[in-house]
Amino acid sequence: MGAALCFPNLESLLRDSASGFLSAVSAAPAPGAADLTNFHRVFSRVLSTYSDPPLEVVWFFSALSFHDRPDDLRSLLQLLSAFAASSPGAAKPLALLAPVVSELFHSDKPRRETEAVVEAVLSYISICSSRPAPSSTEGTTADAVRLLPAFGDLVKVWSVRHSRERCPFQVLFPLAGDEARRELMKEGCSVDYLAGVVLVEAFLLRLCLKVQNATGVPRSELQKELKIWAVSSIPVFQSHQFFGVLLNMLLNSPLPVYSLVSADDEILVRDVLYDSLILVDYSFINNGAGVDLLPVYVSRLIITLDAVNDARRKGDQGRAVSFINAFSTSNIPNFLIKWATCQAGSGALSKPICNTPQAILKWLIDLEDKGLKVFGDYSSWVMRRFVCNEVKNGYGNMVQSDADLFFVDKQSGRELMDTKGSEDDEAVEEMETAGNAFMAAAQSMKGVTNGIRKRKSCGNEDAAAVKFVKYKVEDSSVKGYLLAANGMSSGSEVENPQSDDEMEESD
Structure with missing residues (x-):
């Protein structure tokens, strides 16, 4: 806020000018x-007093220019980028773009023309994102720069x-989501956070335009194409705020894209975001110096559990296991x-039984019950959500489900970004089919925990018996794969093991 001191009474000037502008436009x-x-x-005189004018001053002057030439979005983009040329770092140049992204959202121009400007915005974003962070000699960091009260x-x-009736923040930030808008409404919100919101809006706008243009494209192909674009775009932004805002947006349903795509396409966009944010480990997130990773990692934990549950509800066990595997092998659990051990003191905590998202979340909730503040103001919300998911997905008090215990990693040996066909596709498909067979077999095993059963020829009568139910492999390709794996010929006969009752009858 030190920039306001360069011009006396800048705050009151901005407020009075904004009020006068609204009155003049209304009349x-x-x-x-x-x-x-x-x-x-x-x-014009105010701007001449600054080498790097405040965002609010640039916004007001650009609003005057845009009023004279409405709908000329390219000129608006050029004007805003010119004022950002002297700004150190990327935050302020990106934050300045909010009016451009908003006008693109509200634009009634032909889709091709809108897409061209969106591409220009994303190109400018990639250029700004490559700027080095400002050093201490260049002034305060982007996170320390706050928006003026007149924002x-x-x-x-x-x-x-x-619109004159709707909330102004809903109009200017149509794709931001309620939580992000509430943060922007707070006095003293950081310019860095505003930049992250603008990045998310530009990202979602381009994603939705791609969906709109994909009429007739098979859904599986479209999802793969969108995932490739998203995964290649996210590292370009190099923004922790962008990543955090996007994660928090996924915590709420539906995504704020309902005015751009259908309900079915919103689900598609959500699936693309799940894949892009969970299955890929971005180095810029883990290597951010001086960044508080706890909120990002906690959000990613909850999002991963949501994605796992969503995949299971759709019957896609392979995708659910991919999410679990990606989380468990990341550095988030550790x-x-x-962090929790450091807060509670070494040796004061027991470790979670495993690194699956459900086990880690349950462990953190138990710590919350004991007084350790992990989720802050969202503690009760997280607990209600966890209990709701437990009931909805039928887990009860289980720490993890059968699918968590038996990992069948379908991604092994195949690159996430690989879209080319290969000679190994048939082999991979056979392995996936076999993986499904193993998964079903694993889920059919039930442990008898409420009784001890005596069995003939068993030495230890005090051990709890485990009953293996019959599992028959019906698919011939799966049977052949399993036989080959055991060194048997495909013509060999595989007998299903006898159940306990059958064994007792034969005895």
Whole structure:
């Protein structure tokens, strides 16, 4: 907020000017007919006093220019980028783009023309994202730079063109989601956070436009194509705020894209985000210096459990296991365990029984019950969500399900981004079919825990018996694969093991 000191009474000037702008626009006989000459003259002089003008000043001046030439989004993008040229780092140049992304969302121009400007915005974002973070000699960091209290008045200036009745933040940030908008409404919100929100909106807008253009494309192919684009785009942004905002957006259903895509396509976009945010380990997230990773990792934990449950409800056990495997082999479980141990003191905590998302989340909730603040203000919300998921998915008080215990990793040997066909596709499909057979067999095993059963020729009568039910492999390709794996010929006969009752009868 130190920039405000370069011009006396900047805060009151912004508020009064925003109020005057809204009054002039409302009183104009026609859209675009308001006389804003005096505002142009005053803010041209204000801008000349800064080498790197505050975001709010740039927004007001650009609103005046856009009012004179509405719908000229390329000129608006060029104007905002010109004012950002002297800004150190990427946060402020990206945050300045919010009006452009908003106008693209509300635009009624032909889709091809809109897409061209969206691509230009994303190209500019990639250039800005490659900027090095400002050093201490260049001033405060982006996270320390806060929006001025008059920021809300500037939001009204940019939203009045599209609606006077709706919340201005909903108009200017249509794809941000309620939680992000509430954060932006707080006085003193950081410019870095605003930049993350703008990145998310631009990202979702391009994703939805790709969905709109995919009429007739098979859904599986479209999902693969969108995942490739998303996974290749996320590292370009190099933004922890972007990643965190996108994760928090996934915590709520539906995604704020319902005005751009159908309900079925919203599910597709959500699936693409699950794959992109969970199955890929981005180095810029783990290597961020001075970044508080706890909120990001806790959100990713909850999102992973949501994705696992969603895949299971759809009957896609392979995808569910992929999510579990990706989480369990990431550094998130170790980070959360070390963090909790550090907070509670070495040796004061027992470790979770395994690294699956459900086990880690249950362990953290138990720590919350004991007084360790893991989820902060969202503690009760997380607990209600966890209990709801337990009941909805039929886990009861189980720490993990059968599928968590038996990992059949279908991703082994295949790159996530690989889209080319190969000679090994048939072999991979056979392995996946066999994996499904193993999964079904694993889930059919039931442990008898409420009684001890005496069995003939068993030496230890006090041990709890485990009953293996019959599992018959019906698929011939699976049978052949299993036989080959055991060194048998495909013509050999495989007999299903006898059950306990059959063995007793034969005896």
